[in-house]
Amino acid sequence: MATNTRRAVMLDRALLLRAMLDALRKLDPRRLVRNPVIFVTEIVAILVTLLAGRAALLGEPFGFQASIALWLWLTVLFATFAEAVAEGRGRAQADSLRRTRSDTPARLLLRADDRTLWQPRAATELRVGDIVLVEAGDLIPSDGEVVEGIASVNEAAVTGESAPVIRESGGDRSAVTGGTLVVSDWIVVRITAAAGSTFLDRMIGLVEGAARQKTPNEIALDILLAGMTIIFLIAVATLVGFASWNGQPPSVPVLAALLVTLIPTTIGGLLSAIGIAGMDRLVRFNVLATSGRAVEAAGDVDVLLLDKTGTITLGNRQAAGFIPVPGVTEREVAEAAMLSSLADETPEGRSILALARERFGIEAPALPQGAQVIPFTAQTRLSGLDLPQGRYRKGAVDALVRSIGGAAPPALRDAVDRIARAGGTPLAVARNGQLLGAIELKDIVKTGMRARFDALRRMGIRTVMVTGDNRLTAAAIAAEAGVDDFIAEATPEDKLAYIRKAQAEGRLVAMAGDGTNDAPALAQADVGLAMQTGTQAAREAGNMVDLDSDPTKLIEVVEIGKQLLITRGALTTFSIANDVAKYFAILPAIFVASYPELGALNLMRLASPESAILSAVIFNALIIVALVPLALRGVGYAAVGAASLLRRNLLVYGLGGIVAPFIGIKIIDVILTLLGLA
Amino acid sequence: MTLLGWAQIALVLAAIIAAAIPLGRYIAAVAAGRVTFLAPVERAFYVLGGIDPGRGMGWRGYTLAMLAANAAGFVLLYALLRLQGALPLNPQGFDGIPPWLAFNTAISFVTNTNWQAYSGEAAMSYLSQMAGLAVQNFLSAATGMALALALCRAFVAGGVSELGNFWADLVRMTLYVLLPLAILVGAAFVAMGMPQTLSAYVEATTLEGATQTIPLGPVAFQVAIKHLGTNGGGFFGVNSAHPFEGPSALATSLQIWAHQVIPFAMALAFGHIVGDRRQGLALAAVMLGFVVAGTAAIYAAEAAGNPLHLAAGLDPSQGNMEGKEVRFGQALVALFTATTTGASNGAVNAMFDSFTPFGGLVPLFLIQLGEVLPGGAGSGLYGMIVFVLLAVFVAGLMVGRTPEYLGKKVQAREIKLAMLAVLVLPAVILGFTAVSLVLPAAIASIQDAGPHGLTEMLYAYSSAAGNNGSAFGGLTADTPWLDTTLGIAMALGRFAYVVPVMAIAGALAAKPKLAASAGTFPTHGPLFAGLLAGVILILGGLQFMPALALGPIAEHFLLFAGKTF
Secondary structure (H helix, E strand, C coil): CCCCCCCCCCCCCHHHHHHHHHHHHHHHHHHCCCHHHHHHHHHHHHHHHHHHHHHHHCCCCHHHHHHHHHHHHHHHHHHHHHHHHHHHHHHHHHHHCCCCCCCCCCCCCCCCCCCCCCCCCCHHHHCCCCCCEECCEECCCCCEEEEEEEEEEEEHHCCCCCEEEEEEECCCCEEECCCEEEEEEEHHHHHHHHCCHHHHHHHHHHCCCCCCCCCHHHHHHHHHHHHHHHHHHHHHHHHHHHHHHHCCCCCCHHHHHHHHHHHHHHHHHHHHHHHHHHHHHHHHHEEEECCCHHHHHHHHCECCCEECCCCCCCCCCCCEEEEECCCCCCCHHHHHHHCCCCCCCCCHHHHHHHHHHHHHHCCEEEEECEEEEEECCCCCCCEEEEEEEEEEEEEEEHHHHHCCCCCCCCCHHHHHHHHCCCCEEEEEEECCCEEEEEEEEEEEEEECHHHHHHHHCCCCCEEEEEECCHHHHHHHHHHHHHCCCCCCCCCHHHHHHHHHHHHHHCEEEEEEEEHHHHHHHHHHHCEEEEECCCCCCHHHHHHHEECCCCCHHHHHHHHHHHHHHHHHHHHHHHHHHCCCHHHHHHHHHHHHCCHHHHHHHCCCCCCCHHHHHHHHHHHHHHHHHHHHHHHHHHCCCCCCCCCHHHHHHHHHHHHHHHHHHHHHHHHHHHHHHHHCCC | CHHHHHHHHHHHHHHHHHHHHHHHHHHHHHHHCCCCCCCCHHHHHHHHCCCCCCCCCCHHHHHHHHHHHHHHHHHHHHHHHHHHCCCCCCCCCCCCCCCHHHHHHHHHCCCCCCCHHHHHHHHHHHHHHHHHHHHHHHHHHHHHHHHHHHHHCEEEECCCCCCCCCCHHHHHHHHHHHHHHHHHHHHHHHHCCCCECCCEEEEEEECCCEEECCCCCCCHHHHHHHCCCCCCCCCCHHHHCCCCCCCCCCHHHHHHHHHHHHHHHHHHHHHHHCCCHHHHHHHHHHHHHHHHHHHHHHHHHHHCCCCHHHHHCCCHHHHCCCCCCCCCCCHHHHHHHHHHHHHHHHHHCCCHCCCCHHHHHHHHHHHCCCCCCCCCCCHHHHHHHHHHHHHHHHHHHHCCCEEEECCCCHHHHHHHHHHHHHHHHHHHHHHHHHHHHCCCHHHEEECHHHHHHHHHHHHHHHHHHCCCCCCCCCECCCHHHHHHHHHHHHHHHHHHHHHHHHHHHHHHHHHCCCCCCCCCCCHHHHHHHHHHHHHHHHHHHHHHHHHHHHHHHHHHHHHCCCCCC
């Protein structure tokens, strides 16, 4: 598994330098207007700068005004810098992705059924529906569907995993990604994405943040912050009237300082950085979300649909025994099972041959001439082989019994129940329409899954195991793995129905899937994690793609979503809680001229009104920079219930948000006084 | 402060809670149409009005019906006040109320504010009192309750477009809740010695031989609804401090009970309606916490007394008794003041202008916090839910889910509307006060200099915008500027607030109702109550801090430095 191959781009010097330049560029008010809090700060900074300039021209003292102006500008700059750093880290990844694109001409087939007739065509000029030939050593020109052939493809460009994967026509591994390299054989590909809208293009756009739109929750939070800004604007503007009732109204720079420290600049400055960093964490985890909305939805998920095989269990079920019905020998069952599995290339099928050899020394013959293979389908749920000497079938017990007609003998039913209760999977074996017995397949639950499901349950998330097994088998494995519910004998329709039902009950559902038949369910789910190895249909239907094709990662995706939301909430709470201390710093400083007795409110014993105001403004600016690492890294997340999570975060960010500025402002005041700056 | 004082406070609060619990369940039952003992009367109203009580209204229809009813109420009341001189039941022969004052008074009673720029016994005919003011006391309270019920229904189920029928809610709240309670409480007040008569004022000869006019009137039952409906408009100018309007400690206690029981019951009814009693309990607990804290703050400030009086040799055990009736004492005055300002009632049994600066700060701040502690009949609950939505939105993210309340996602539209509503109070209070502190025509109304004078003006607009109606005193309120702007402040405080709230109800009702899980933000229990209290203080209170610093806070420190105004 190639998790985390896309290593975190460190905050290196080049990145920081570029971010600083970007931060300056972002000062353009036309761009900044998207961020109401920081926009207001910039307007105020311009105003105070002009006032300081006028004072300087008139030969009046302007040091205090200039200091406030400076720190207001730094507040704006730190906010744009936070966003620039977050974007910069994504851009570094995008650059490495972009390098993998190439302009090698593609071989456009003139006729779909003739591989010899082709003409060169630039990848950028390919249209959807074009058929191209890709041979060993070629880059696949664009996203597409394999319509013919089989090849091994190196997809390191998108997945970071250098071991080649098989791509073939039909089945669930038919999707190919533009920019990946065919390393052996050849495939004919029907193009499904025009230049500029390929998977790789989307990926570049996403990690770069260019395609980034505000998520619904960000928009709502922006409205809250804008509303608070207006409220404090009213409070500060009306202060002119209040203060003129008794004595002199405070000067504009002082009012500006009060306003900027009261409006939520901290969260306003960090909000977009938090969002970008959240997407970035997901990308680093080799999961691509089509939108930030999907990441938010991941945090809200309360039902996880997980496929049993490969996700909960190791996926290679092994044959563990042959159980004959009365009148049949164990060896007969083994032989029939072996013959019915001759053409079965699945690990289960191989394990049946291995068990037959091990128990009875039955060597599997080569597939005889004239043998007719009955392939497994989701509808029949059985497979087998027609040989001259007989028709051999194995498959799901109820399916096989139904195909023969009639009822299962009681002895078989007992055996099947016993296997299922033990967590195994029973397969029935028949020869010429006569039931011979059962094969016991055993499934192994991955280690550590139980603990993860327990953690999910504490987070309020129900896990549902989806399996094609019968109810008894499913129940036994469900109990062993510790999931909350299971869907047995699941068809794609069952999955879809289950998701719809959960959603009707007011739950948000996440699922992982890869096959074309998963597409409707992936589309219906609130979070659909498609596997990179899956079909194009599945990748289109989901709103996230896992480049490692590891469905277990659905759990981490949920955690990343939650972490993003927690970080946003924690910094919002912190930012708003900060206001209390700022009042105690600035209000006595502003009014002490009119009412010296209000100095009693100067709890922090700040040295002078000027140093108090300046310290509050400086704290307000520096706290943005101080919190950038937290915004980028995310607040630590533990899988505990909402109540204890809230208690802890309220304590740290709510109470901490009230206390921290008292300490911070006092320290800055002491330093300013020691330096003789105010 | 004395133990006996606290025992009085505890006793009254216990009586409030004990009654609010069954009343909450009863109001929920009435709201659901399950109470029918007056069905024939109820039906008569529907037939007369051509109303189908079963026809649900969307938020727009509900709001428009409410606005129409209130507009009609305003016009009728305005006409009645202007024409009272020509109408019957006017034994004292009062003239019609002048236009500015009639405008101010009509808005005041329609918005459940009951700000009074007149003195009842010197201006209002019995007809105006009974058919005008008392009627609006019922209707404005029932309007608030109906609006709150509509908001409650938004949380019940998913994908709903209808919030109930405004007319049915109005009739049911009046008929089954306000009227029976008013009859009981009114009868009790008669028994306690309040007048209830239509006879003219009585001429009496005092011991010195002077003649004194003793005003009378249908006082007891109007006072009952004045408190039950959290209206607060006194029959007499000095409100519950008048011996006929607050004859005894027992009567004042019953008044406190009456203006608290419905707001608390509404919070508990919310729990019943949304199907989770704990949700209502959490809101009621926060309300009660603020009532107790506010009472304690006033009680402590007044019991400690005025440092200058103490320095002059006054008995320290008396505390500050200026402006207070000895038959009530400081404990009941403190409780009355905290509850009447926390509940948007506005009745007073003491003069705030004479409180210590800190004692006067508390009622002012309780009003500015948004009249949600416990707030007016109905209006307290819907105001509280707006704060809940903001609390859930700010802190809800910290559990790793996008914010939701009772299974309804709180998103951009709700936040936009909630911020619109929350903006009303600071914009109206701070805006009008700031202008009035520089406008010569307004400044002329202010009696005192310095921070005390500022407080007088700030209090007036806070009281109007918060739909409280109590007066701080020291302000000549019946001027064209104040009558008009305070009238506008009252109208904005009520309707500019409630229209966005109803839009929130509509938006939330339409959303799917999500199931709760262990990962859901818990909106009950002490942790949430503490969070909600913090959000009320920070989002509801911080913006008033600069103004308060120049008013009562400055005065407090100046007083202790020996300066008075």
